[in-house]
Amino acid sequence: MSSLAAVLTPLPVLIPTLAAAATLLAGRRPRLQRTIAVLALTAVVAVCAGLVHLADRDGTIALHVGGWGQSVTGMGPLGITLVVDRLSALMLLVSSIVLLAVVFYAIGQGIRDGDERQPVSIFLPTYLVLSAGVCTAFLAGDLFNLFVGFEVLLSASFVLLTIGASTERVRAGIAYVMVSMVSSLIFLIGLALIYAATGTLNLAELAVRLDDVPEGTRSAMFAVLLVAFGIKAAVFPLSTWLPDSYPTAPAPVTAVFAGLLTKVGVYAIIRAHSLLFPGGAMDRVLLVAALLTMLVGILGALAQSDIKRLLSFTLVSHIGYMVFGIALSNELGMSGAIYYVAHHIVVQTTLFLVVGLIERQAGASTFQRLGGLAAASPLLAFVFLVPALNLGGIPPFSGFIGKVALLEAGVQDASVLAWVLVGGGVVTSLLTLYAMARVWTKAFWRARADAPEGAMSAAAPSALLHDDEDAVFADRDDVGRMPVGMVLPTAALIAVGLALTVFAGPIFAYSERSSDEVLDRGQYISAVLGAGVVP
Structure with missing residues (x-):
């Protein structure tokens, strides 16, 4: 290592x-706060770009951070391993780019979207x-520090989710906290089981030592971790829990x-x-879960009348594609x-x-109150249309490329369940396009007067903002104007997409090299424990 x-x-x-x-x-110095945050996240992007290259x-x-002697297994040093x-x-x-763009957006929005x-x-x-x-979660080389990374981001997310303390946010925050605590408890149980069986939580050491654990015990430990990670x-x-x-x-x-x-x-x-658990012991379970995640998520999206909830259900739906590729256990699926x-x-x-x-331009995000946005703001129509088509998988966008790779991997697998997933993936993609x-049609194309509550909201937007989701805009004097500081980060992410x-071509080639590295456990184990350790 250099x-x-x-x-x-x-x-x-x-x-x-x-x-x-x-x-x-x-x-007490907001401008200094903003400067520090932007410079820090810009530096993180630069560092992560360097790590990709290296x-x-x-x-x-x-x-290895903090070499405190040999671990219990004697395979590697006792300490924190970053990999x-x-x-x-x-x-x-990718995460650092998104984090930087969103902080620019938040600053452009004024951070506050409610009252003083x-x-x-x-x-x-x-x-x-x-x-x-x-x-921390992405760098963790052991399960305990992966748990720490989860807890750090979840603790911060509790605060961010409930900022402003409106009734809806507190209610949603309580549900989110309870689900997250259950997930963390299950994860801790999994850690205890794994440590009791192997004497270590280091991922590379576990990859070697779990091979000696009886198959039934391994399956039980994997199932516990899958439940914890599946909730997250x-x-x-x-x-x-997510759409609520x-x-x-x-x-x-939210972004x-x-x-x-x-x-x-x-x-x-x-x-x-x-x-940790190669060999496909839980692949059929994961494939069924992937299919149900796709279909239930997208059907839930079609039933929504609020854009934010619709997108939350599509988020759930498209997690199914990722689980599909993982469960196929082949190179193309992982890529x-x-x-x-x-x-x-x-x-x-x-x-x-x-x-x-959209909320800043129209004062609402529900279909009942939206219409005519394409005429009111062609720029807003464009910044919606491009990522919407990308999510729907229209060629030649990246969503189409990723889905084609996953569907081809399913065809290569050729099992009955894989073919069912291929069909489910196609149906989900078409329904995603329909949802977009x-x-x-409802928010951009039709006239606002044709919306059920459009005529009154166009004349007096604040008069109809009577529910908690839209009430934050009721007393604002900037509804109808989109700050440049909000538009530019959105446009930047469109450019990244x-x-x-x-x-x-080169990005998918990088994904293929990543897939080879992920599926070949020997590279990871040798890098962490030394070239002499054979998986």
Whole structure:
């Protein structure tokens, strides 16, 4: 490992952590807070880009922090291990880009989307803590520090979700906290079982020692971890909490939650499935879960009359594609899943940011009150249409490329269940396109006077904003205007989504190299424990 890699590896965690402390101290100086946050997240993007280059050039990077002697197993040092391979480096880079774009959006929005009582001085420190938690989860080389990363980002997300303390947000926050606590408890139970059986929580050591554990015990431990990670990733039937929790938060918070938090759960499933428990023992269960996640999620989206809830259900639905690729346990399936995770982080975040623009332009996000947005703001129509088509999988966008790879992987598998998943994936894609077309038709294409409550809301928008979701805009004097600071970050993420299409060849080639590395456990194990350890 090069000295540059050793220096860069801990920085995605250290930089936002230190910046969070600095912004907390600068709570009475908003401009300084914003400057620190932007500079810190910009630095994280640069560091993560460097890690992508190093991991692709030199292979897996393992940094042992705090060498406290040999572990109980005697295989490696006792301490905290940070690991960067192609997969984790890609997740770090895409996540850091999204985190930077969303913080620009939040600053452009004024951070506050409600009344003066909102404690906006804690937004940026908490947001930076969330960033540190996400990076910790991606860098963790052992299950305990993966748990720590989850808890850090979840603790920060509790604050961000309930900021402003409206009735709807507190209600959604309570449900979110309870589900997250259950997930964390299950994860802890899984850690206890694994440590009792193997004497270690280091991922590389576990990959070696779990081979000696009886098959029934291994399956039980894997099932416990899948339940914990499935809740975090919103895999059906563990996904019912998400559509009720995410839409109540401010637009920047909802966007970053939708883009990143569930993907951390997907990343954990990839690690557990490929590194700790290879062999396909739970693949059929995962395939069935993937199919149900796709179909139940998209059918739920079609039943919604609010854009934020509709997008929350599509978020659940498209998690199914990622689980589908993981469960196929072949190179193309894993490559497609990795590419699709990167695509979905960017596109789903962009769409939720667009909803924030719709609320700022029209004062609402429900179909009953929307109409005529294409005529009122062609720019808003464009920034919605591009990511919507991308999510729907229209060629040549990245959503189409990722779905084709996953469907081809299913065809290569050729099992009956894989063919059923291929059909389910096609149906889900078509229904996603239909859901996006509903939004376009009702919110953008029709005249606002044709909406059930459009005539009155056009004449006096605040008069109809009587529910908690829209009431935050009732007394604002800037409804009808989209700040440049909100539009530019959204446009930047659209550009990133288009880059995934324009540079699909090299990016998918990188995903294929990531897939090879993920499926070949020997590379990870050798990097962490030394070349002499054979998996």
